[in-house]
Amino acid sequence: MKRIIIDREKCDGCLNCNIACISAHEEGSNFYTVNMQSPEAETRNFIKFDAQKGYLPIFCRHCDEPECVLSCMSGALEKDPLTGHVQYDESKCAACYMCVMNCPYGVLKPDKQTRTKVIKCDFCEDKPDGPSCVKACPKKAIEVKEVSL
Amino acid sequence: MKIVIIGASAAGISAAKTIKTSEPDTEVVIISKEDSVHSRCMLHKFLGHERDAKGISFIADNFFESSGITWLNNTTVIGLDAQKKTVKTHDNQDISYDKLLIATGASYFIPPIPGLRESKNVYGFRDLKDAQLLDNECNTAQNAVVIGAGLVGMDAAVAMLERGLKVTVIEMTQAVMSLQLDQKSAQAYQQLFEEHGAEFILNDKVVSVDVDEVGRGKTIHLASGKAVPADVIVIAAGVRPAFNFTEGSGIDTNHAILVGDDLKTNIDDIYAAGDVTGIAGIWPNAMKQGRIAAINMLGEKLLYEDRYALKNTVNFYGLTTLSLGNINPEPEENCEILMREDRYNYQKVVLKKGVVQGVIIQGNIGGTGFWQYLIKNKIDVSGINKDVFSLSYADFYDQDQNTGEYRYAV
Numbered sequence: 351m352k353r354i355i356i357d358r359e360k361c362d363g364c365l366n367c368n369i370a371c372i373s374a375h376e377e378g379s380n381f382y383t384v385n386m387q388s389p390e391a392e393t394r395n396f397i398k399f400d401a402q403k404g405y406l407p408i409f410c411r412h413c414d415e416p417e418c419v420l421s422c423m424s425g426a427l428e429k430d431p432l433t434g435h436v437q438y439d440e441s442k443c444a445a446c447y448m449c450v451m452n453c454p455y456g457v458l459k460p461d462k463q464t465r466t467k468v469i470k471c472d473f474c475e476d477k478p479d480g481p482s483c484v485k486a487c488p489k490k491a492i493e494v495k496e497v498s499l
Numbered sequence: 500m501k502i503v504i505i506g507a508s509a510a511g512i513s514a515a516k517t518i519k520t521s522e523p524d525t526e527v528v529i530i531s532k533e534d535s536v537h538s539r540c541m542l543h544k545f546l547g548h549e550r551d552a553k554g555i556s557f558i559a560d561n562f563f564e565s566s567g568i569t570w571l572n573n574t575t576v577i578g579l580d581a582q583k584k585t586v587k588t589h590d591n592q593d594i595s596y597d598k599l600l601i602a603t604g605a606s607y608f609i610p611p612i613p614g615l616r617e618s619k620n621v622y623g624f625r626d627l628k629d630a631q632l633l634d635n636e637c638n639t640a641q642n643a644v645v646i647g648a649g650l651v652g653m654d655a656a657v658a659m660l661e662r663g664l665k666v667t668v669i670e671m672t673q674a675v676m677s678l679q680l681d682q683k684s685a686q687a688y689q690q691l692f693e694e695h696g697a698e699f700i701l702n703d704k705v706v707s708v709d710v711d712e713v714g715r716g717k718t719i720h721l722a723s724g725k726a727v728p729a730d731v732i733v734i735a736a737g738v739r740p741a742f743n744f745t746e747g748s749g750i751d752t753n754h755a756i757l758v759g760d761d762l763k764t765n766i767d768d769i770y771a772a773g774d775v776t777g778i779a780g781i782w783p784n785a786m787k788q789g790r791i792a793a794i795n796m797l798g799e800k801l802l803y804e805d806r807y808a809l810k811n812t813v814n815f816y817g818l819t820t821l822s823l824g825n826i827n828p829e830p831e832e833n834c835e836i837l838m839r840e841d842r843y844n845y846q847k848v849v850l851k852k853g854v855v856q857g858v859i860i861q862g863n864i865g866g867t868g869f870w871q872y873l874i875k876n877k878i879d880v881s882g883i884n885k886d887v888f889s890l891s892y893a894d895f896y897d898q899d900q901n902t903g904e905y906r907y908a909v
């Protein structure tokens with residue numbers, strides 16, 4: 351399967367990946383027109399800073415054994431057997447947030463506006479050239495690579 | 500090989516899926532006493548008319564056909580012969596197995612309070628059937644009484660409030676959801692429910708119920724002397740693992756079916772998973788146990804080590820809370836309790852010698868998944884030079900160089 355592979359040494363914390371993610375999920379927007387003030391502006395990837403370690407990119411791993419899927423009580427989260435990616439179906443989700451509690455890496459969050467859905471990386475599956483964050487990274491700190499399942 | 504699974508819910512379905520993915524040639528038969536597969540965690544959405552019965556299913560429409568699983572629904576298992584390796588059903592079928600998984604969950608019980616068991620308008624809130632019967636009552640009832648303010652009782656209450664009933668919740672302890680919350684975080688929910696019309700009677704107990712001439716409970720009498728009118732009564736005072744049919748089979752039980760870390764019972768070829776093992780009463784753990792039992796039934800040896808059960812998330816009226824571990828320590832436990840609050844958030848961390856014992860995060864729970872790892876693995880955080888409230892996975896950041904998956908650096 352394809353996974354976004356992180357080279358944290360290369361990350362310099364510019365947050366272009368955050369903006370690209372928000373824009374990718376705001377219909378019709380691009381890097382320059384995206385409404386960052388919108389209550390729906392939510393990023394699915396996070397860059398943390400640590401004085402010793404530097405920048406730490408936190409991106410959904412679409413895990414081999416995804417704890418979020420194993421905890422989902424509505425069938426909203428499923429690992430696609432073909433792509434290996436963990437996909438989220440908002441219409442099934444019951445907003446119980448067991449998945450938020452169970453993702454060991456703290457990737458998942460409730461939407462801040464309504465608390466009726468989960469904000470989750472979808473690998474930009476609908477975009478022909480793959481994850482928008484990867485395209486937006488000027489340092490190639492994140493790259494899509496094939497990893498064996 | 501033929502694997503029979505009793506129970507078509509979190510544990511049973513996750514086991515069946517696992518078997519069919521790893522070894523598709525295995526014959527799998529699932530027996531369940533209910534006629535549908537649904538997620539109990541969404542029953543309140545059904546009762547509240549937010550979703551129909553199909554909308555609370557957690558499997559695809561054609562799940563059984565497309566995965567080649569035989570499903571005997573509306574079929575109750577009433578006996579088990581471990582020598583002959585057969586299970587007996589209510590309609591007198593003897594179904595043979597090579598390996599058996601018991602995933603029969605739990606069922607509610609009605610406490611022996613005078614008048615309560617006799618009342619025809621008393622319902623549990625466990626199966627879709629319960630919710631359907633309640634749904635009917637809600638069409639005409641005005642006053643609903645919920646006995647027990649745990650998560651299940653609150654689910655029932657929220658749905659009936661949605662339906663416009665006057666809901667009174669009676670609870671023995673001094674706060675709602677007292678297993679999951681502390682006084683302060685419980686208060687926030689109680690207030691929200693009250694704003695939506697609920698009434699709470701805490702620190703009180705049902706002592707008797709007056710039954711009318713047609714057998715319906717009408718007035719609920721409490722220890723305090725209060726009397727509460729009721730058209731419909733929901734009992735949410737706890738559940739018990741459901742395994743009556745194992746009597747005489749030789750399977751070791753106490754209040755639950757006893758299993759080793761491989762989820763096998765004392766009898767070879769018989770495994771158990773989910774609420775019936777009494778290990779944890781929540782969905783994620785039932786799914787995981789189903790999965791691990793399945794892998795072991797296929798001949799591998801995987802251990803279930805997640806016996807840590809004190810964890811939950813709560814979401815009512817958009818107020819979200821994460822609750823893990825020991826959140827209400829006794830003074831003699833000598834824990835350090837740290838709290839932080841702002842307009843939208845309440846956070847509490849219980850520490851003992853640098854090890855996190857419990858947390859409550861109410862408000863923004865985004866990204867809080869790492870806390871469970873810290874508590875479960877008893878990670879000492881005292882060496883990390885920062886405020887405990889600003890911890891995140893980043894403080895334990897590590898990656899597998901080959902797969903790019905994260906690990907914990909501890």
Ligand SMILES: Cc1cc2nc3c(=O)[nH]c(=O)nc-3n(C[C@H](O)[C@H](O)[C@H](O)COP(=O)(O)OP(=O)(O)OC[C@H]3O[C@@H](n4cnc5c(N)ncnc54)[C@H](O)[C@@H]3O)c2cc1C
Binds near residue numbers: 540
């Ligand atoms: C109202 C409510 C809300 C909940 N909310 C949450 C939540 O938000 N988050 C969470 O994590 N957990 C929640 N839970 C708990 C969660 O639903 C359970 O932990 C989970 O359903 C356990 O799954 P299980 O497979 O072990 O058993 P169950 O779900 O109890 O299923 C048992 C299965 O066995 C079958 N069965 C039982 N006896 C027999 C028999 N003799 N013969 C044939 N078939 C039989 C039943 O038909 C059923 O298919 C909630 C529970 C309730 C009742």
Ligand code: SF4
Binds near residue numbers: 409416419436456
């Ligand atoms: S949300 Fe968390 S558990 Fe789920 S696939 Fe992504 S990283 Fe893994």
Ligand code: SF4
Binds near residue numbers: 426445446450
């Ligand atoms: S919040 Fe939605 S996606 Fe997450 S576990 Fe609950 S139902 Fe599944």
